[in-house]
Amino acid sequence: MRVVCLAGGVGGAKLADGLQQILGPGELTVVVNTGDDLERHGLTICPDFDTVAYTLAGIADPLQGWGIAGETWNVMDQLSRLGSETWFRLGDRDLATHLYRTERLRGGERLTTVALTLIDALGVPSRVLPATDGPLRTWVRTPGGWIDFQDYFVRQHQEPEVLEVEFRGAAAAPVTPEVQSAIRAAEAIVVAPSNPVVSIGPILAVPGLAAEISAARARGVPAIGVSGIVGGKALRGPADRMMASLGEEPTALGVARRYRDAQLLDTFVLDQSDEGLVPAIRALGLETIVTGTVMVDAGSRASLAREMLAAAAWSGASRALKGHEIARQGRPESTVSDDLPE
C-alpha cells in the first residue's frame, strides 16, 4: 500500500516509524514540515526532516526524540567558550548532517535532492521529503512581538503566549514535483499526531499541496488523521496552549475542527480517553476511530499505524462501494461510528 504521511516533529516521527515497520520498502513517503527550519552558525538546519530521518534510520536519541543517540557536544562546548550563543544545541555527529546539507545547497542543489541523498546514505527504506524547497518559515506573534519559531520553541521554552502564526515565504515556496507525484500515487494519506498549527499548518500552507490532497480525496483515496492532543493535553510540545491562545478548543475536537475546515480528512482517530468527543466529531462529518493513540514503544507505534491503515482501507473500500449495501462484518473492531460514510 503506497502511503503518504504528513508529519512534523517527534510525534510525526513516531507514527512514521510505525508505518515503516508495517509497510514494504519504498511504500511510505513522509512529507515533513519545513517551517521550523533555521540558519545557525552559517548552517541550514531542518529539525523536522532530521528528526524523521534519524528515527526511520534507527539512530534518533530515544529520550529527547530529536538529534542522534549517544551524541557528544564538543563543538557546542567550544563555541560557548568562544562566546557564541549556543541555546540551539547541535551535537557533534548531527553537525555533519548540517555541514553536508549546507555545502550541497550552496552548490545549487534543491533541498529535496539533498534530503533524498541523506536518507539514502542513512539507509532509510522510506522516502522523506520536505514539503517544499522554498524558504517557508514559521513566525509567531507573542505579547513581546513577532519571533521566529525556534526562538519561541527552544530559546524561550515555548513560554510566551502565541497570539498569531504566520508562514513567511509560503507564497514563494510551491509544492515540489516529488511531493506532487507521491500524493498522486498514494493509496492512503495519513496525518500524524503532530502539532496541527505549527507542524501540519505549514505543510498545508505550501501552495498547491492541499489541492493535491483534495484531488486525491476526490479520486477516492482515503485520508485519516490522529489527534496529538489527548485528554485536553498535548502529548508533547505546546499544541494545547497554542490552540487555546488562538481561540480554538484545545482538545481532540479542536484538532478535528481544524482538519475539517481544511477539508483534509475522512476519518479522525482519537484516544480512548476522549471517547466522549465522538458525537461532536461525527457531527463535523468525520468518521471516527477510537483506540489507544499514545505511542510508548516500537510495538505501539506499529499497532497505531496498522489500525490507521486498516481504517483507511475500510473507508476507501466503503466509499468505492457507495450506494451499495455492505455487510458490517469485517469492519475494524475499534470503529465506533454507527453509519457507513455517505
Ligand code: FO1
Ligand atoms: N530542541 C530543543 O528543545 N533544544 C535544542 O537545543 C534543540 C536543538 C535541535 C537541533 C537539531 C534538531 O534537528 C532539533 C533540535 N531541537 C532542539 C528540536 C527542535 O527544535 C524541535 O523539536 C522541533 O523543531 C519541533 O518539532
